[in-house]
Amino acid sequence: MLKPTEKIWHNGRFIPWDDARIHVLSHTVSYASAVFEGIRCYHTPSGPAAFRLREHVRRMVDSAKIYRMDTFPFTIDELCDAMIELVRVNKLDSCYLRPIALRGYGEMGVLGIHNPMEVYIACWEWGKYLGEEALAHGVDVCISSWKRIAPNTLPALAKAASNYMNSQLIRMEAHINGYAEGIALDEAGYVSEGSGENIFVIRDGRIHTPPLGASVLPGITRDTVIRLAQDLGIPLVETIIPREMLYIADEVFFTGTAAEVTPIRSVDRIQVSSGKRGPVTERLQREFFAIINGAKPDRHGWLTRVHAGQPAVVV
Numbered sequence: 001m002l003k004p005t006e007k008i009w010h011n012g013r014f015i016p017w018d019d020a021r022i023h024v025l026s027h028t029v030s031y032a033s034a035v036f037e038g039i040r041c042y043h044t045p046s047g048p049a050a051f052r053l054r055e056h057v058r059r060m061v062d063s064a065k066i067y068r069m070d071t072f073p074f075t076i077d078e079l080c081d082a083m084i085e086l087v088r089v090n091k092l093d094s095c096y097l098r099p100i101a102l103r104g105y106g107e108m109g110v111l112g113i114h115n116p117m118e119v120y121i122a123c124w125e126w127g128k129y130l131g132e133e134a135l136a137h138g139v140d141v142c143i144s145s146w147k148r149i150a151p152n153t154l155p156a157l158a159k160a161a162s163n164y165m166n167s168q169l170i171r172m173e174a175h176i177n178g179y180a181e182g183i184a185l186d187e188a189g190y191v192s193e194g195s196g197e198n199i200f201v202i203r204d205g206r207i208h209t210p211p212l213g214a215s216v217l218p219g220i221t222r223d224t225v226i227r228l229a230q231d232l233g234i235p236l237v238e239t240i241i242p243r244e245m246l247y248i249a250d251e252v253f254f255t256g257t258a259a260e261v262t263p264i265r266s267v268d269r270i271q272v273s274s275g276k277r278g279p280v281t282e283r284l285q286r287e288f289f290a291i292i293n294g295a296k297p298d299r300h301g302w303l304t305r306v307h308a309g310q311p312a313v314v315v
């Protein structure tokens with residue numbers, strides 16, 4: 001169960017957790033007209049720090065633009081500041097931040113452009129997405145019978161609520177069949193992504209990941225791993241990946257804000273190599289966790305410290 005925190009940010013004001021309610025006839029409830037983000041704030045020796053905050057907020061603003069949410073009322077800077085202040089106000093040392101921008105209550109009907117935009121930011125403490133064990137030992141996954149959203153149906157580059165109905169189908173099917181997660185193929189039948197993670201495949205020392213044209217979310221963790229692989233001198237290509245490549249890979253892993261860097265030990269009950277976390281995955285994981293935990297210098301400027309600025313004032 002979700003553990004409430006004290007405050008939620010709504011359109012520029014802090015309100016009590018329980019007051020963050022919307023009317024059942026808000027546009028978003030019938031038509032899924034919402035865009036959102038998921039951002040982790042990590043415990044570091046210099047206090048909590050949000051990981052790649054600006055990139056996440058930029059993607060949210062991009063998602064809103066794709067959906068013609070022209071009335072989207074806040075700038076990237078304002079949203080970044082609001083998130084940092086929210087973590088301070090809720091006195092959390094580490095948490096997951098969930099900003100949501102939705103079309104609210106007003107007119108009924110699909111159009112939606114006359115309905116007010118409501119922006120909320122909540123945060124709470126969130127543990128390991130695919131279980132504590134997953135990061136060390138990996139997860140068992142399947143290929144979903146559901147495809148990922150096809151090009152020019154729902155825009156995959158937008159992190160929109162509507163995309164997650166497709167994700168739910170993938171995740172529920174995997175869960176019911178005893179898998180930790182499902183991997184969807186794209187419209188053409190090539191590997192796309194998990195219900196809530198991007199995917200990486202390693203063979204003969206080279207990392208492969210599907211390109212943005214394969215109906216994937218442009219993951220911030222995906223981008224992080226691409227940069228870390230460059231830093232470590234590990235060759236990486238963005239390329240279409242046939243399904244069977246997963247079965248014969250040396251290593252496969254997921255990336256995501258919630259899932260972080262999670263090894264995959266089997267696909268469709270076919271063991272990936274020895275069925276243990278592989279050396280490239282482990283190297284990337286180590287580098288990733290060293291940076292987010294503040295054990296290594298933040299050489300890319302990815303962390304935003306929560307307590308670096310002025311003390312928060314509760315409105």
Ligand code: PPE
Nearest residue numbers: 038195196197198217219220221256257258
């Ligand atoms: N693909 C999908 C479909 C996706 O939902 C996510 C994040 C990613 C890739 C990875 O993106 P990024 O977080 O920027 O590296 N999924 C979020 C939702 C989790 C949830 O269940 O809610 C997340 O990881 O926060």
